[in-house]
Structure formats: C-alpha cells, structure tokens
Amino acid sequence: MTEGLSAWQLIASGDAALLAIVRLSLVVSLSAVTCAALVGLPLGASLALTRFPGRTALIVLLNGFMGLPPVVVGLAVFLLLSRSGPLGSFGILFTPPAMIIAQALLVLPIIAALARQTIEDLWREYRDELTAMDVGSVGRIATLLWDSRFSLLTALLAGFGRAIAEVGTVMIVGGNIDGFTRTMTTAIALETSKGDLPLALGLGYILIILILTINAAAWGLRVWSEQRVNG
Amino acid sequence: MRAPLSDLPLILDDVSFRAGGAVILDHVSLSIEPGYPTLLVGPNGAGKSSLLRICMGLARPTGGTVTWGGRPESRPLRRAFVFQRPVMLRRSAAANVAYGLRQAGYPRRLRGSRVQELLDRVGLLDYADRAARSLSGGEQQKLALARALARDPELLFLDEPTANLDPAATRSVEEIILGASHSGIKVVMASHDPGQIRRLAGEVLLLVRGSLCERGTAAEFFDSPSTSEAAAFVRGDFVL
Amino acid sequence: MLRRSFLFCLSGLLILAGAMSASMAEDRSINVASTTSTQDSGLFGHILPLFKQKTGIDVKVIAQGTGQALDTARRGDADVVFVHAKAQEEKFLEEGFGVKRFDVMYNDFVLVGPKSDPAGVAGSKDITSAFKAIRDKQAPFVSRGDKSGTNLAELKLWKEAGIDIDSAKGPWYRDVGQGMGAALNTAAAMNAYVLSDRGTWLSFKNRDDLEIAVEGDKRLFNQYGVMLVNPAKHPNVKVELGQAFVDWLISPEGQAAIAAYKIDGQQLFFPNAHDS
Secondary structure: OOOOOOHHHHHHOOOHHHHHHHHHHHHHHHHHHHHHHHHHHHHHHHHHHOOOOOHHHHHHHHHHHOOOOHHHHHHHHHHHHOOOOOOHHHOOOOOHHHHHHHHHHHHHHHHHHHHHHHHHHHHHHHHHHHHHOOOOHHHHHHHHHHHOHHHHHHHHHHHHHHHHHOOHHHHHHHOOOOOOOOOHHHHHHHHHHOOOHHHHHHHHHHHHHHHHHHHHHHHHHHHHHHHHHHO | OOOOOOOOOEEEEEEEEEEOOEEEEEEEEEEEOOOOOEEEEOOOOOOHHHHHHHHHOOOOOOEEEEEEOOEOOOOHHHEEEEOOOOOOOOOEHHHHHHHHHHHOOOOHHHHHHHHHHHHHHOOOHHHOOOEHHHOOHHHHHHHHHHHHHOOOOOEEEEEOOOOOOOHHHHHHHHHHHHHHHHOOOEEEEEEOOHHHHHHHOOEEEEEEOOEEEEEEEHHHHHHOOOOHHHHHHHHOOOOO | OHHHHHHHHHHHHHHHHHHHHHHHHHOOEEEEEEEHHHHHOOHHHHHHHHHHHHHOOEEEEEEEOHHHHHHHHHOOOOOEEEEOOHHHHHHHHHOOOEEEEEEEEEEEEEEEEEOOOOOOOOOOOOHHHHHHHHHHHOOOEEEOOOOOHHHHHHHHHHHHOOOOHHHHOOOOEEEOOOOHHHHHHHHHHHOOEEEEEHHHHHHOOOOOOEEEEEOOOHHHEEEEEEEEEOOOOOOOOOHHHHHHHHHHHHOHHHHHHHHHOEEOOEEOOEEOOOOO
C-alpha cells in the first residue's frame, strides 16, 4: 500500500492492494466458517442426542476449546503443514488454503459447542413428538438443526467474528506475504510494527465496519425469514 | 411403506411401571381390540399418561409384557400419539402436517393435496401458511390431530387432548375424534371428564392409583358400576 | 452420517488445497525467508518488482525474526534464505541446509535514544562506551530479545563492552521479545534507548522524542547474506528459480537496484557482493 495515505483515502481511490487484503480476509474467514459448520453442526447435534461413557468430559473439553489461543492453533497447524511435518507433501504452508484450515480448526469448537447446547435444549422439547413419529437419528439431527436455524446462525456469526478478528493463526500459517497471504489483521499488525499507527488504526476501523455490516446483514436475513414463516 | 402387520390386539400382561421410586402402574392387564373408542379414565395421578405411553411404545414397563398383534417389538408405523400439550415444529401449520406425512413415508407428489385434505378435516385450511406456534391452544391441538392422522394410523392414542380447551374447541376436537373412529381408526383416549366419556366412549377402563379397577361398556360403567371407586367417579366424588 | 460429512468436508478441503498447490507449482514463484527488519525497511517493495520484470518470477517474502527465518529454511518451507547473522548463517551451512553463502549488502545499526539523553551518549562514535554509560546510569534500554540479527548484534556489543548483560540487567533493561518496529514503538513510549537498523529507523513514523544517539562505529555494521536452501535436504526446493534470485541479487543489476533504494534521499543498504 502506498505510503503516507490514510486508510480512507485508499478506499476512496479503490487501492488494489487494500481491496485484495479485504477480499482475502473475507474469503479465508467465510470459507473457514463454512467448513467448520459442515463438520461442527452435525457433530454438535450428535453430541446432544447420544449418550456414551465420557460424554460429559468431551462436552467440557469442547466448551474449553472455544477459547483456544489462536497462536497455539497456528503453531500446531504450522508444524503439521511444514515440509518437515507429516502433511508437508501437500505444500500448502504459507498459502490461503492453510489459513482456511487453521481458522476452521479454531472456529470448530465454538460452532460445535454452541450447536450442542442449542440442540440439546430443543431436543428436550421435541423428544416425545419425534419419538412418537418414529423419526430416525439422521432425521432427528436434520429436524433439530433446521428448527434451531436462527440460534445456529448466531453460533456461526460468533465463529465468524472469532475468525475475522484473529491474527495469531493466519500470521504463523500464512506468513503475511505481501499480495498473497496478507489479511486485514496481519496488515494492521505490520503497519503498527512499522510505526504507521494512523494507517493501522484506519485499517482497524475498516475491519470493524466490515464486521458490523456482516452482522447487520445476518440480522436482516433473520428478520426477513421470521416474517416469512410467521406470515 | 405400509407395514402389513397389525398392532391389534394390543395386550398388556401384568404390566407394572416404577419411576423415581414410586409405583405408577401396578400389575395392569388389559387388551385393546379394534372397534369403538376405548376411554381410559381416572383421577389425576392415576397413571393414565404412563399407561398410554407404554401402549404407544414410548416407555418400557418395569414388569410384565406388552405385545402388539402378538409381537413383543413393533415400530410405531401404524400408531400415532396426540400429547396433552402438543409441540409444534417451528414451521407453518401445513409444513407440520407435511412433516408427519413425510415421516410416515407418504409419496412426495401426493403430499401437497393430502396436507390440504387433512387441514380441511380439522378445520384449519385457512391457517395453512400461518406459523404453527402462533396458533391458539385449540388450534394447535387440532393441528396435532391432523399431524397424527397424517400417519394413517390404525391406533390413535390421545392423552387428555381437550383438558386445556374451551367448550367450543373441545366440541370440534371431539367431532374430529369421532370422525376418525368412524373411519376405522381405533381410538384410545385418556380423560377425566365424565361428560366427554359419555359422549365418546365405546368402552371404559377405570384406573385408580395405578390399578385397573373397572372395565365395561359406557352403559355398564355409568348405569351399573360394580366397584365403589367407579361409583364414586360416576357420582362426581373424589376417588381416593 | 457424521463421519461421512466430516470426510466429505476434509476431502473437499484437500482437493481445494491440491488444486491450489498445483496451480502454484505451475506459476513461477519462490518462497524467501527473510527478516522483519528487511521487510520493514521497504527494500523488498523496491527491488522485487524489478526482479519480476526481468525474470517473471514472483518472490513471496515470509518475514520473521532471523532465528525463525533460518528455522523455516531448515524445515524446507522456503527456497531461499536472506538474513543478516553471519555466524548463524555459517552454522546453517555447516549443518548442510544451505548450498553456498554469498555476501549481498550491509547496512548499519544506530543507537537511538531520547532527546533528553539520560546516559549522556549523544553524538558519540564509540558504541561500547555508550553501552557502558547506559548500564552505569541505568538508563532505560529496550532489547528485541528475539534471537534476531539485530538482537544478536546487540548482545555481541554488550560482550565487547565487557558487560555480562545477563547478570547486569535490571529493571532498566526491557526485553520485549518482538520485532524491530514493535521495539521502536516501545522505546518511543518509554523514552528508552534501543539499537535499531538504520533502514527500519528511517521508515519508522512513530518517533515521538527519539533521535539517533550513536552512529558510524565500525562495530555497528550489519552484513546481509543469501543462501539457496539445499535441495539434497529438501527436494521440493525450487532450485532453478531460487538460484535465479540469488544470482540476481549479487549481479551488478541487483546490486545497483539495492543501492538505488533511498528513504528521504538517504541510501539504506550498501551492496558489497564483490568486496573481498
């Protein structure tokens, strides 16, 4: 990015580097949340519906992992994906796919734990009826997930918020490569360390506005959907 | 997929049920045969709900056996249950009925029109696209009936379906139930309202403190009860 | 069903990853592990476009501390390593991870400090006596503490001043464990002395009350070296493209590009690939 310009000037001029950074942040975090949801929602639902020895311990573990330090997740994924590591032959370290994987792992516990809680509460309500209608386990999971979709959307937003705001994971796993793996948060860290605090702060404002916009859009979606269902 | 096997006669042989240290059902034996509605009556706390749930297969007895059409295990493919406080899915009324059809394996192409039929039968056709949870108590009860009938049941269990309803709603629900019975469905219903029992019953079973103490046709029960409990019940006294 | 959706997702990710890495292998790019101070100086922004123009090769710089950069190269996650810690680079070579080491350029360190100059060292050309004065006056001093080239140079200077810093350090010595920019930020906020490379200092914008206190001492010179990572240890190293970069850096063209990089009219790096 050009030296000396404020973040707002860069937006106004449609600075290509800034747009690339914003786009990468969104692509990485949205993809991460999608992957985490594909695994985490059924996982949370299964956990809510089944009983097995050690279930309580697993739930406590999952809840605890909601607070996994991003930098630790980044380090763990780095060691896995490094050429010297077990998955090194894929050669994806320091690329966006590695960032997506790492953020998905970071966000998975949040989505699974919140889904479990939501589904468990709803199951208590639906249990008799679904059992009387002879609904099988797959059907139960699908029904509960669909009927709690608004609460689950909140869980997804929580996951997205965590992903787009973190810097530790993507910094280690992506390497903050100019024009390739630089996201908003790593760019802010870089500009701060270069002492260009106004630019860093400006980028920070842009990031916050982005997050608020996405949350507002999700809220609007929820209101519109509820209106459709409730006529 | 229709199961070719019938759940009737439904036979309880010396069934007991304990829960939380208390005896809820105490050596109950009975058999449910096709025909007029069977009304399960008794004071609150007598164990009617538990008995219905065991007949449905939602609970297992702690003693004794249950057989459906002679079989000790039977998936509820041809049974349906209407709870006292039914739970509607967070969807429209029509979607709730469609859900019942889908779970019962009703062919997809025909579901739409069948949903309309069922809603019409319970008088809720105008509410098809309303959110089910925004309906009144009586309307939800009727919707639950529609959803249960969607299963094309052979056996329909109802646990005090009109206990929380006003007289007008009670009358319409009773009409639907009678209609179902006339179309060949065996209705087994819990009630503690003598008027309702008179209106609906073919057969009456009196349950007091977990034991079956009287059994007979409606006429026998009301005109010549053989036990003191039954007599007290018919008089409207407390049955202790 | 759960396992199936998990496998589905995982395979989707791997396919995505594979596709991306395949497309990356086709495009001409190399990973260069370098240091944050080199990145922060802005040198790469200046010379890499010139290199790309000439060869069409994309250079992806992963900027870390020197220790971390060498570790990245040891793991085979970079094709070329470009740092400024000669002793560590030679160890790297001895261990067999590098092919050959070439001098590229040098810049110098400067001791930056508050205008109030509590240690009384401003204007001096003797770095070791300046360090002694700082220790004697217990003036606040920020150290990077991250095994970077700058950090190692700082530790070497304490030793040359005859000070065992591990036992001499007290509350006046602040070990921040971070990169150059962060250390400068901290020093500015604390009004402390800090050893910085000239490049980062010149592009640093948050100076507050800091200014150069000591410069020009020969012991403050900072030599940069470049090495191709040894393909014998890591077959995935892009030998041809990496060697092209190494060759260009030490070629007259590359050396001129380095010399041409200026901040506020001041040259930051002095090419010396062919000095003996």
